[in-house]
Amino acid sequence: MQDDLYEINKEITILDILDRVLTKGVVITGDIVISVADIDLIYLGLRVLLSSVETMEKMKTKI
Amino acid sequence: MSIIIYAIAELYDLQSNKTLDFEAINSDSNIELETIQFDNLTAIVSRQDKNDISINKEDVLTYSKIIENIAQNLTILPMRYNSLVASDNEVINILTKNYSSFNDAIKTLYNKDEYSIRFLSSYKNSTDITIKEKNELVPDILKGDSSSKIYLINKYMHHKQEELHTQYQKETQEKIKSEVEKITTQVIFKKPLTEAIIIDLVLLIEKERKNELLQFVSDLQSIYPQHNILLTGPWPPYNFAQIKVE
Numbered sequence: 214m215q216d217d218l219y220e221i222n223k224e225i226t227i228l229d230i231l232d233r234v235l236t237k238g239v240v241i242t243g244d245i246v247i248s249v250a251d252i253d254l255i256y257l258g259l260r261v262l263l264s265s266v267e268t269m270e271k272m273k274t275k276i
Numbered sequence: 277m278s279i280i281i282y283a284i285a286e287l288y289d290l291q292s293n294k295t296l297d298f299e300a301i302n303s304d305s306n307i308e309l310e311t312i313q314f315d316n317l318t319a320i321v322s323r324q325d326k327n328d329i330s331i332n333k334e335d336v337l338t339y340s341k342i343i344e345n346i347a348q349n350l351t352i353l354p355m356r357y358n359s360l361v362a363s364d365n366e367v368i369n370i371l372t373k374n375y376s377s378f379n380d381a382i383k384t385l386y387n388k389d390e391y392s393i394r395f396l397s398s399y400k401n402s403t404d405i406t407i408k409e410k411n412e413l414v415p416d417i418l419k420g421d422s423s424s425k426i427y428l429i430n431k432y433m434h435h436k437q438e439e440l441h442t443q444y445q446k447e448t449q450e451k452i453k454s455e456v457e458k459i460t461t462q463v464i465f466k467k468p469l470t471e472a473i474i475i476d477l478v479l480l481i482e483k484e485r486k487n488e489l490l491q492f493v494s495d496l497q498s499i500y501p502q503h504n505i506l507l508t509g510p511w512p513p514y515n516f517a518q519i520k521v522e
Binding site for chain 1: 284357515517520
C-alpha cells in the first residue's frame, strides 16, 4: 500500500514538474518553447495521471 | 556556443546567502553554473557548445532539479525550459530591458513558496446520473426504443452529465475560493487538465505560514471526504512568475 501511494505521488509530481518547467515561468518572446516532442511528453504525463487516479479510486474502495 | 538561463535572482540575496552551494549543484547535475550580473539583478546560467537544447524527459528533469535547488535558498524567477541565448550581452540585454518587471516580481515573491492543491475524484462518484434521474431528465420527445432514439438519448445524457460536472466544479470552486483567501490572496484556479480533477489551484504563501496551509488542507479533506486532496510543493514560483521578456 505504501509503495503504491509512493508510486502515485511520484507520477503526479513528475506531471507537475513537466507542466511547470515546459509551460510556466519567465519566457523569452520568440523562443520556440514547445516542440512536438514536448507535447508528447505532456500527453504521456496526462495518461499517467489518469491511470493513477483510477488506481487511487480503487484503493479508496478497498479502505 | 550558447547560454542556458535557469533563473533570475537578486544579486544581494545571492551574495548574502550562506547556504546556496553552487559546487554541490554542479557536481550533482554535471552542469557548471555561473552568474551574469546587471545592477542588482543576476541571471544564473550555464554554457554549452551546441546552439539548441535537447528535448527529453531526463534533461527537463535535470533542469527543474537545478531550479529547485536554487529556489530552496533564494527568491528566484524560474525561466521556462529552453531559455537559450547566444551571448553574455543578450543576457544583460534581457536584464536591462526587463529591469523593473523582474525587480517587482522578485519583491512580490520574496520569502514565499508556491503550492498546488488538487481535488481528485472519479467523475462518476460526484455527478453520476442514476437511472431514476435519467428517466426524469430525458424529454418525452427523445424517449423510445429505436436505434436513433437511443443514440439521441445517449448524446443528451452525455451532455447532461458534462453540464452537471461543470456545475459541480463551479460550485466547489466558489466555496474553496472563499476559504483559501483566508490564508492567501495569491491564488490561481487552473482549468483542470482532466475530468478526474475537480479543482486544480496553485497558491503562493509566506514560508512561515506553511503550517497554516497544512491545517487548511487537512480541514478541506474532512469537509470533502469524497475527494482525494493532493497537496504538492513547495515549488519554485513558476505560476507566479509568468513574465514574457523581450
